[in-house]
Amino acid sequence: MSEELGLTIKKNEDFGKWYLEIIQKAEIMDIRYGVKGFPVYMPTAMTVIKQIENMLEKELEKTDHKPVSFPVVIPEKYMTKEEKHIKGFCDEVFWVTHAGKKKLKERICLRPTSETAMYPLYSLWIRSHLHLPMKLYQTVSVYRYESKMTKPLMRGREFRWIEAHTAHKTYKDAEKQVKEDMTIFENVVVDKLALPFMLFKRPDWDRFAGADVSYAYDCILPDGKILQIGTTHNLGENFAKPFSIEYMDQNGKKKYVNQTSFGPGIARIFGAIISVHGDNKGMILPPEVAPTQIVIVPIYAKKTKEFKTDILKKAAEVYGKLSKNYRVYLDDRERFTPGYKFHDWELKGVPLRIEIGPNDIKNKNLVLVRRDTLEKIIIKEGELETKVVEAFSDTFYELQKRAQKLLTIEDVKNYSELKKKLKNGGIYRIEFCGNEKCADKIKEDTGAEIRGTLFGKEEKVKKKKCDICGKKASIISYVGKAY
Amino acid sequence: MSEELGLTIKKNEDFGKWYLEIIQKAEIMDIRYGVKGFPVYMPTAMTVIKQIENMLEKELEKTDHKPVSFPVVIPEKYMTKEEKHIKGFCDEVFWVTHAGKKKLKERICLRPTSETAMYPLYSLWIRSHLHLPMKLYQTVSVYRYESKMTKPLMRGREFRWIEAHTAHKTYKDAEKQVKEDMTIFENVVVDKLALPFMLFKRPDWDRFAGADVSYAYDCILPDGKILQIGTTHNLGENFAKPFSIEYMDQNGKKKYVNQTSFGPGIARIFGAIISVHGDNKGMILPPEVAPTQIVIVPIYAKKTKEFKTDILKKAAEVYGKLSKNYRVYLDDRERFTPGYKFHDWELKGVPLRIEIGPNDIKNKNLVLVRRDTLEKIIIKEGELETKVVEAFSDTFYELQKRAQKLLTIEDVKNYSELKKKLKNGGIYRIEFCGNEKCADKIKEDTGAEIRGTLFGKEEKVKKKKCDICGKKASIISYVGKAY
Numbered sequence: 001m002s003e004e005l006g007l008t009i010k011k012n013e014d015f016g017k018w019y020l021e022i023i024q025k026a027e028i029m030d031i032r033y034g035v036k037g038f039p040v041y042m043p044t045a046m047t048v049i050k051q052i053e054n055m056l057e058k059e060l061e062k063t064d065h066k067p068v069s070f071p072v073v074i075p076e077k078y079m080t081k082e083e084k085h086i087k088g089f090c091d092e093v094f095w096v097t098h099a100g101k102k103k104l105k106e107r108i109c110l111r112p113t114s115e116t117a118m119y120p121l122y123s124l125w126i127r128s129h130l131h132l133p134m135k136l137y138q139t140v141s142v143y144r145y146e147s148k149m150t151k152p153l154m155r156g157r158e159f160r161w162i163e164a165h166t167a168h169k170t171y172k173d174a175e176k177q178v179k180e181d182m183t184i185f186e187n188v189v190v191d192k193l194a195l196p197f198m199l200f201k202r203p204d205w206d207r208f209a210g211a212d213v214s215y216a217y218d219c220i221l222p223d224g225k226i227l228q229i230g231t232t233h234n235l236g237e238n239f240a241k242p243f244s245i246e247y248m249d250q251n252g253k254k255k256y257v258n259q260t261s262f263g264p265g266i267a268r269i270f271g272a273i274i275s276v277h278g279d280n281k282g283m284i285l286p287p288e289v290a291p292t293q294i295v296i297v298p299i300y301a302k303k304t305k306e307f308k309t310d311i312l313k314k315a316a317e318v319y320g321k322l323s324k325n326y327r328v329y330l331d332d333r334e335r336f337t338p339g340y341k342f343h344d345w346e347l348k349g350v351p352l353r354i355e356i357g358p359n360d361i362k363n364k365n366l367v368l369v370r371r372d373t374l375e376k377i378i379i380k381e382g383e384l385e386t387k388v389v390e391a392f393s394d395t396f397y398e399l400q401k402r403a404q405k406l407l408t409i410e411d412v413k414n415y416s417e418l419k420k421k422l423k424n425g426g427i428y429r430i431e432f433c434g435n436e437k438c439a440d441k442i443k444e445d446t447g448a449e450i451r452g453t454l455f456g457k458e459e460k461v462k463k464k465k466c467d468i469c470g471k472k473a474s475i476i477s478y479v480g481k482a483y
Numbered sequence: 484m485s486e487e488l489g490l491t492i493k494k495n496e497d498f499g500k501w502y503l504e505i506i507q508k509a510e511i512m513d514i515r516y517g518v519k520g521f522p523v524y525m526p527t528a529m530t531v532i533k534q535i536e537n538m539l540e541k542e543l544e545k546t547d548h549k550p551v552s553f554p555v556v557i558p559e560k561y562m563t564k565e566e567k568h569i570k571g572f573c574d575e576v577f578w579v580t581h582a583g584k585k586k587l588k589e590r591i592c593l594r595p596t597s598e599t600a601m602y603p604l605y606s607l608w609i610r611s612h613l614h615l616p617m618k619l620y621q622t623v624s625v626y627r628y629e630s631k632m633t634k635p636l637m638r639g640r641e642f643r644w645i646e647a648h649t650a651h652k653t654y655k656d657a658e659k660q661v662k663e664d665m666t667i668f669e670n671v672v673v674d675k676l677a678l679p680f681m682l683f684k685r686p687d688w689d690r691f692a693g694a695d696v697s698y699a700y701d702c703i704l705p706d707g708k709i710l711q712i713g714t715t716h717n718l719g720e721n722f723a724k725p726f727s728i729e730y731m732d733q734n735g736k737k738k739y740v741n742q743t744s745f746g747p748g749i750a751r752i753f754g755a756i757i758s759v760h761g762d763n764k765g766m767i768l769p770p771e772v773a774p775t776q777i778v779i780v781p782i783y784a785k786k787t788k789e790f791k792t793d794i795l796k797k798a799a800e801v802y803g804k805l806s807k808n809y810r811v812y813l814d815d816r817e818r819f820t821p822g823y824k825f826h827d828w829e830l831k832g833v834p835l836r837i838e839i840g841p842n843d844i845k846n847k848n849l850v851l852v853r854r855d856t857l858e859k860i861i862i863k864e865g866e867l868e869t870k871v872v873e874a875f876s877d878t879f880y881e882l883q884k885r886a887q888k889l890l891t892i893e894d895v896k897n898y899s900e901l902k903k904k905l906k907n908g909g910i911y912r913i914e915f916c917g918n919e920k921c922a923d924k925i926k927e928d929t930g931a932e933i934r935g936t937l938f939g940k941e942e943k944v945k946k947k948k949c950d951i952c953g954k955k956a957s958i959i960s961y962v963g964k965a966y
Contacts, residue, residue, distance in 0.1 A: 030604055034558040035591055040604055043549035043619070050550060066526035067533060071641055072555070072593075072624065073577075075517040091583035094556075096593070099628035100574035108518055110555075110579070121513055121523055130818075136526070141555065145582035158554055 005343045010280050015223040020152070022274060026283050026347050029152040037150040037157030044348060045153075045270065047291035049160060052266050053139050055192055055288075056162055059184040065135040065164050070117045072140070073108040078116045081242045085116065088209020092144045094157075110143035115210065115235070115261060118165050119243040126167060126257060128248050133173065137164035139266075153271030154227065154483055160266045167245060167257040174234050174258040178215055179456065181232040181262045185217055189229070189264075192288045194399040195219055195272055196407045197229065198427070200452035200478060205436045208261075212236035215455055217264075218482075220406050221275045224425015226451065226482040229272055230264040276403050277372075283349025284371050286399055287392040294328045294388070295345045299338045299357035307358040315356050318366065321384060346371060351395050352388065372398045409478070415468055418479065422446045427480040431473035433466035441468055442479060451478045488826045493763050498706040502758060503635070509766050509830050511757070512635040520633045520640030527831060528636075528753065530774035532643060535749050536622050538675055538771075539645055542667040548618040548647050553600045555623070556591040561599045564725045568599065571692020575627045577640075593626035598693065598718070598744060601648050602726040609650055609740060611731050616656065620647035622749075636754030637710065637966055643749045650728060650740040657717050657741040661698055662939065664715040664745040668700055672712070672747075675771045677882040678702055678755055679890045680712065681910070683935035683961060688919045691744075695719035698938055700747075701965075703889050704758045707908015709934065709965040712755055713747040759886045760855075766832025767854050769882055770875040777811045777871065778828045782821045782840035790841040797839050801849065804867060829854060834878050835871065855881045892961070898950055901962065905929040910963040914956035916949035924951055925962060934961045 007025060009018045023029050030040040041049065057067070073096060080086045093109040111117055118136070126134060139162045150156050164181070168174045182199050189195050202214040211233035218226045239245070240256035249255050277284040287293055298315040300308045312332065319330045329350075331341050338355070345353060355367040355376075368377040368387060372395045379387045411429050412418040418428055423446075432438065432450065439450040453459070459476035466473040490508060494501045506512050513523040524532065540550070556579060563569045576592040594600055601619070609617060622645045633639050647664070651657045665682050672678050685697040694716035701709045722728070723739035732738050760767040770776055781798045783791045795815060802813045812833075814824050821838070828836060838850040851860040851870060855878045862870045894912050895901040901911055906929075915921065915933065922933040936942070942959035949956040 030607070032604070032607060033554055033600075034561055034603060035554060035556055038554035038556060040554070041552035043551055046550035046552050046621075049552075067529035068526055069524035069529050069532075069624075069643070071516055071518060071521035071523070072626075073518055073521060073641075078517055093583065094579045095581040096577045097580045098578040100576065102628075117516075120517060121515065124513070124515060138529075143555075145585075158556075160552070 005340065005347060007280060007282060007347070011222065011278065015221070015275075018278075019275060022278055022282060022347075023152045026349070028274070031152060035157075037146060039152055039156060041160075044291055048270055048273070048285065048289050049266055051289040051291075052188070052193070052269055053160075053162065055188045056184065056264055056266075057137075057139065059187050060137050060162070060164060063135070063180055063184065065137045065166075067138065068118075068136045069138050069140070070111075070114055070121075072111055074111055074114075074117045075106055075108050077106065078120055079109055081116060082210045082239055083242075084238075085210035089113075089144075092146070094143050094145060111140070112142055112144045113261070113263070114138065114140075114142075114163055114165070115239055119239050119245060119259075122165075122167055122257075123243050123245045126245055126247050129169060129250055132167060132169050132247060132257065133177075134167045135164065136166075137162055137262075151271075151483070153267045153274070156267070159268075161263050162266065164262040166260045166262075167240075168259070169247070169249070169255070169257070171234075171236060171258045174236070174260050177260045177262070178232045178234060181260075182455065184262075185230060185264060189217070189269060192286065193269065193273055194286050194396055194403055195229075195269070195276060196400075196404050198407070198478070199455040201455050202452040203434070203436070203439065203450050203477070205439070206450075206452070208233045210235065210238050212238055216452070218451055218480075219272050219276070220425075220427060220480070221272065221483070222406060224481070226427065226480045227268060227272055227275075228265070228482065229268045230262075232260060232262045235259040235261060276406065277399050278349070281343070281374075282347030284399065285349035285351055286396060287351045288396075290349060290351050291327065292329045292345075292348070292350045293326045293392075294322055294352045294354060295341075295350045296328065296330045296354045296356065297338050297341050297345075298330075298332055299355055302337075307361050310361045311356050311358070314361060318354060318356065318384065322388065326388070346374075352391050370395055412467065418442075418467060419446050422448045422479070422481065425481055427451070427478050430467040430477055430479055431461045431463050431465060432475050432477035433469055433471045433473050434475055434477075435466075435469070435471075438466060438468035446481070448479050448481045451480060451482070453477055488823065488830060490763060490765060490830070494705065494761065498704070498758075501761075501763075505757060505761060505765060505830075506635045509832070514635060518640075520629060522635055522639060524643075527774055531753055531756070531768065531772050532749055534772040534774075535671070535676070535752055536643075536645065538671045539667065539747055539749075540620075540622065542670050543620050543645070543647060546618070546663055546667065548620045548649075550621065551601075551619045552621050552623070553594075553597055553604075555594055557594055557597075557600045558589055558591050560589065561603055562592055564599060565693045565722055566725075567721075568693035572596075572627075575629070577626050577628060594623070595625055595627045596744070596746070597621065597623075597625075597646055597648070598722055602722050602728060602742075605648075605650055605740075606726050606728045609728055609730050612652060612733055615650060615652050615730060615740065616660075617650045618647065619649075620645055620745075634966070636750045636757070639750070642751075644746050645749065647745040649743045649745075650723075651742070652730070652732070652738070652740070654717075654719060654741045657719070657743050660743045660745070661715045661717060664743075665938065667745075668713060668747060672700075672752060675769065676752065676756055677769050677879055677886055678712075678752070678759060679883075679887050681890070681961070682938040684938050685935040686917070686919070686922065686933050686960070688922070689933075689935070691716045693718060693721050695721055699935070701910075701934055701963075702755050702759070703908075703910060703963070704755065704966070705889060707964070709910065709963045710751060710755055710758075711748070711965065712751045713745075715743060715745045718742040718744060759889065760882050761832070764826070764857075765830030767882065768832035768834055769879060770834045771879075773832060773834050774810065775812045775828075775831070775833045776809045776875075777805055777835045777837060778824075778833045779811065779813045779837045779839065780821055780824050780828075781813075781815055782838055785820075790844050793844045794839050794841070797844060801837060801839070801867065805871065809871070829857075835874050853878055895950065901925075901950060902929055905931045905962070905964065908964055910934070910961050913950040913960055913962055914944045914946050914948060915958050915960035916952055916954045916956050917958055917960075918949075918952070918954075921949060921951035929964070931962050931964045934963055934965070936960055
C-alpha cells in the first residue's frame with residue numbers, strides 16, 4: 001500500500017480536501033473500485049468499524065435486543081406495502097431482475113433499510129402481549145442509489161449500519177424506546193468515542209418515509225456543517241397496519257403493535273471521529289477504538305548501533321508488559337528511521353507512542369508521547385502501567401473537550417443575523433412558527449435546514465415571534481447547514 | 484415465537500425431517516421469507532454464528548490476516564476477466580440492472596465470491612515484495628442462484644461465510660497457506676466445536692472455477708452423507724495474470740503473485756453442529772458457542788410454594804456467581820412448569836442445567852444436568868465453579884467422541900462391495916486410476932462422488948489396481964455421497 005507520508009493540506013484551510021487526503025493517506029477507504037459510490041473499506045477502517053459495531057451491539061444486548069439477519073433482497077410485493085415508504089425510496093433502490101440468464105418472475109431490490117423485509121415475519125412471530133416488546137437488530141450494509149455527491153464514510157451507495165427494530169404494546173412504550181436508544185448512543189458515541197451530539201425531533205416534512213416521528217442524532221464537523229450519525233423513528237402503527245402485526249392483549253383483544261426503528265450509522269460515526277478529532281498530522285483515534293493503541297519505537301543511531309541490544313531488549317519487555325491489556329505494536333522495522341515511523345503512526349492516529357533510546361537505557365526511563373498533544377512525558381520504568389492508564393484517560397478528556405468546543409449553539413437576534421452567521425456554519429437556536437414555508441425560505445437564502453426541536457427537553461419561546469416570518473412562534477428550533 | 488415444544492421425529496428414523504423440525508422448533512431459521520432460498524436467521528442462529536465468526540476471525544488475526552470490506556456488487560467487466568471463473572459462475576449470479584427508474588449503464592452482479600471484486604484493488608496495492616504476503620479477509624454473505632433444493636444453513640441463495648484472500652511471492656508460499664488455513668480450521672472447528680473433518684485435495688474436474696488446486700474441508704453427517712464446510716483454493720497465477728497483480732522482487736524483476744482464497748462456511752458449520760451433535764430432544768451446543776451456556780431452573784410446588792423464597796434466593800446467588808464467567812439465564816418465569824422449561828432448554832441445546840429444589844436447600848446441594856448425557860449430578864454448593872468447568876469439559880469430549888464415531892473410513896475389496904456399502908452412506912477409501920470416467924461411473928451407479936486425496940499425507944496404493952476400472956491405480960481416493 002501507499003508509502004508516501006504526511007498530509008499536505010491543513011485542516012483549517014480546506015477541511016474537505018484535508019478529509020479526502022486523510023482518507024487516502026491513512027489508508028481508510030479506497031475509492032477506485034469499479035462501481036461509483038461503492039468504495040472499499042481498508043483494514044484500518046474495518047478494524048475501527050468492527051470495534052464500534054461491537055460496542056453498540058453490547059449495549060443493544062444489555063437492553064435485551066437480540067441479533068437476527070434478514071435477507072439483503074426484498075421482494076417488490078413487500079417493498080410496496082406501505083405507501084409513503086415506497087414513495088420515499090422508489091428512486092433510490094437497486095433492482096435485481098435477472099439470475100444467471102433467467103429473468104426473475106418478480107423483481108427484488110437491495111435493502112435500502114429493512115422495515116419491509118422484517119415486518120412480514122414480525123406479523124408471523126408476534127401473537128400475544130407476552131411476545132412484546134420484541135427487540136431485534138442486525139448489523140448490515142444498506143444500499144441506496146444516492147444522487148448527491150458521495151463522500152467516503154459519509155455518503156455512499158453502500159453503507160454500514162446497525163438497524164434495531166422494536167415492537168411494543170403502546171405508542172408510549174415506543175416513545176420510551178427513543179430514550180433507551182439515546183442512552184445506548186451516549187454510552188458509546190459520547191463516553192467512548194468522545195463525540196458530542198444533539199438529538200432532534202425532526203420537523204414533520206423531514207420524516208423518514210413511513211414514520212410517525214423521526215428523531216435524529218446530529219453532530220457538527222469542523223467546517224460548521226452538521227452530520228446526521230443516526231436516527232430513531234417512532235413508526236406508530238403505520239407499518240403494523242399494512243403488515244398486519246397484531247397481538248392479543250391481556251383481555252383477549254386484538255391490537256396493532258407500535259414500532260420503532262433505530263439506525264446508528266457506523267460508517268458515519270467513524271467519519272465523524274476522523275473529522276472531529278484529527279489534526280494536521282493525521283487521525284487521532286480515541287484509545288478505545290484505535291486498532292493499535294500503543295506503538296513502541298526503539299531509537300538507536302543507525303551507524304554506531306549504540307545500545308541497540310539493550311534498547312531492543314527493553315522494547316520487548318515493555319511490549320510483553322503492555323500487550324496483555326492493550327493492542328500494542330513494536331515497530332522494530334529496520335528499513336525505516338524513527339522519524340519516519342513517528343510520522344506514520346501519527347498519521348494513523350495511534351493514541352500513544354513509547355520511545356526508547358540510549359538515554360532511557362542509562363536513566364531507566366521511558367518516553368511517552370501522546371498523539372493528541374504530542375507532549376513528551378518522561379517516566380520511570382516502574383510507573384509504566386499507571387502512566388499509560390493516565391495518558392489514555394487524559395487523551396480521551398482532551399478529545400472530548402476539543403469536540404465540545406465545536407458544538408456551541410448560538411441564539412440569534414433576527415433573521416438577517418442568522419443569515420450572516422450561517423455563512424460560517426454552526427448551529428443556531430431560533431424561535432419558529434413551525435411552518436414549512438419558513439424552512440424553505442431559510443434553505444433558499446442560506447442552504448441551511450431546520451434540524452428540529454431538542455428531544456427530551458422542553459424549551460420555551462420568549463419573544464414568541466418567528467425569527468423568519470415574524471408571525472407567532474410556538475417552538476424553539478435549531479438551524480444549520482448539513483451534509 | 485413458537486411455543487409448541489418437543490421434536491416428533493426421531494433422528495435415526497428420518498434425519499432429513501428431524502433436521503427441518505429442529506430448525507423450526509428451536510427457532511433457528513424461518514424459511515417463510517418472500518424470496519425463495521433466502522431464509523431469515525433468528526436470534527439463536529445469529530448468536531451462534533457470530534460466535535463462530537469471532538473465533539475464526541481471532542485465528543485469522545493471529546496469523547496476520549487483516550479485515551476489509553469490499554462492495555457486494557461486482558461490475559460485469561471485473562466479473563468476466565478470468566475466463567474459467569465467469570464460465571463457472573455465469574448461471575449462478577444475480578444481476579442488478581436498474582436503480583430507481585433508471586437502467587444502469589453497466590450491469591452489476593451480487594458477489595457469488597469475491598476474487599474478481601478484490602483483485603483489481605490488489606493490483607493497485609501490491610507493488611513490491613515488501614507488500615507480500617498480503618492477507619486480507621472479510622466476513623460477508625454471498626449470493627448464488629442455486630438450482631439444487633435449498634436446505635436451511637446448508638444450501639441457500641444467500642449464505643454467510645468468511646473469505647480470506649492472500650497473495651504470495653511463490654507458488655510454494657501459496658501452498659503453505661493451505662496448511663495455515665487447515666490449522667485455523669482445526670483450532671476452531673475441531674478444538675472448540677467438536678467437529679472432526681477431513682481435508683481433501685479435490686480431483687481436477689471438481690475444482691473451483693479459476694483455481695489451480697482446490698482443497699475442501701469435508702465432514703460427515705449422521706445420514707452418512709458428506710457436507711463440505713469450507714475450502715481453500717490455490718489460485719496460482721490464474722487470477723494474477725488477467726488482473727495484473729505483479730510485484731518487484733528483491734532483484735528488481737517483475738513477477739506475478741501467487742494467490743489463495745480460503746472460505747470457511749459459517750452457516751454450514753452451524754448446520755453441521757446441529758446435525759452431528761443433536762439428539763431426539765433437540766440441539767446439543769458445544770459450551771463455547773452456546774448462546775446460553777447454563778440455565779438455572781428453580782423448582783417449587785406451585786400450590787404450597789414451599790421454600791420458594793429460599794430457592795429463588797439461592798438461584799440468584801448461583802446466577803451471580805456464574806454470570807461473571809458464563810452466559811447464564813435464570814429461568815424464573817412463573818407461567819411455565821419446571822418440566823416445560825427442561826424441554827424448552829433441551830430443545831435449544833443449552834449444555835448445562837442447574838436445578839434448585841426444596842431438597843437442595845435442605846441439604847445445601849445443587850443438581851447439575853448435562854445436556855449431552857442428561858445425567859444428574861448432585862454436588863455440594865461449594866464445589867459449583869469446579870464442577871461447572873468439569874461438566875463443560877466432559878460435555879466437549881463426549882461430543883467429540885460421538886462425532887468421531889461418525890467419521891469412520893472403510894476400505895473396500897472391490898467395486899461391487901463399494902456399491903453395496905454406499906447405500907448406507909459413509910466414506911470409503913479406494914485405489915483409483917484418477918480418470919474422470921471412473922468418477923462418472925460411480926456417480927451414475929451410486930450417486931456418490933470422488934472427494935479427492937487426503938491433504939498433507941501421502942498414501943500409497945497397495946493393490947495398484949483401480950477399484951472401478953481395474954486399470955493401473957496411482958492414488959488413494961475417498962468416495963462418498965455429498966450434500
